[in-house]
Amino acid sequence: MSDNAWGVRSTISAALLTDFAESRDMSRAAALSGTGITESRLADPDVEIAVECEFRIIRNILAHTANEPGLGLLTGFTVHLPMLGSLGIALSTCSTVHQMAEIWSRYARISLAYAHYRLEDAGSRVFLHLDVSEVPPDVRRFALERDLAMLRTVQRELLRWDVPVQRLETDLERHPVYEAVGTLLGISDIAFERPGTLLVFEAADLERPVPQAHPLLRQQHEQMCADIIQRRRERVGLSGRVREQLVRRGGLTDQADIAATLNMSVRTLRRRLAEEGTNFRELSTETTGMLAEELLAKGCTVDTVAERLGYSSVSAFAVAFRSWKGKPPGRFARENYSARRTAAV
Structure with a gap:
């Protein structure tokens, strides 16, 4: 799939990437080079941009930093629940963690994520698949790293407890930075260089009820998510x-x-x-x-x-x-x- 097939979304993700670039001693102009995005557009909440512009910012960052492994993880930790808008509200009003995972899998494309998500129930285990095959190869590692870190950050802001991840299988190549960050993410069992990427959960852990559940509010904001997807497809x-x-x-x-x-x-x-x-x-x-x-x-x-x-x-x-x-x-x-x-x- 070409970059153009990704559609559009808000400037929040691009702004976070630009802020991160600045923290790595890049000028904001250098980070935005080749995107056609001005500082004023980046700060406008009503503007939507092509996701390919984010890929260009990532390429600029990687060129400046010699493409270090782990940079995507650092940017993922800057994503917070309120940035997800209606999707964040829908997630926060779910009845169970499993329902959260279902809604995330359905509407992740209107979040700040890059992967396609698929939830698979397999008896006592549940698999959350992350597919980044449509992301351009030169930014794929960064995109996957950011999604993994973002998942944990958002989950910790949604719940008062950590949802245990039994295992992470990923097509990333082994690197010391992943071992260190694995501990931070609460994942002790990591298998590298696998055909794809997935997180493994115990099914029982995902059935734990969420105290702030509000079915009516969830339905309303889930519909808003569906409306956003439809509008962007058009x-x-x-x-x-x-x-x-x-x-x-x-x-x-x-x-x-x-x-x-x-x-x-x-x-x-x-x-x-x-x-x-x-x-x-x-x-x-x-x-x-x-x-x-x-x-x-x-x-x-x-x-x-x-x-x-x-x-x-x-x-x-x-x-x-x-x-x-x-x-x-x-x-x-x-x-x-x-x-x-x-x-x-």
């Missing part, structure tokens, strides 16, 4: 580039402006969007609806959202929002802002 081709421009402008633009930004005529823009089965009006409506939901869920008033999205009146916005979500914007805001506050507590 952001491919020209329609994806148009959506990105619409998001950056807060929905306040027209197709002539977008066409000029993408260096094409309005006629060409219309034709190519039609070839992808959509049109500018549909993309604009979808993006405006998405922005409205996010702003309302963050606590913005209906009046504020209507004004920011360019509606002539609150009533016009309310009519449009009801057509998208089947409920008034005020009700949506109360339900979703309340859920966010509950999760924060």
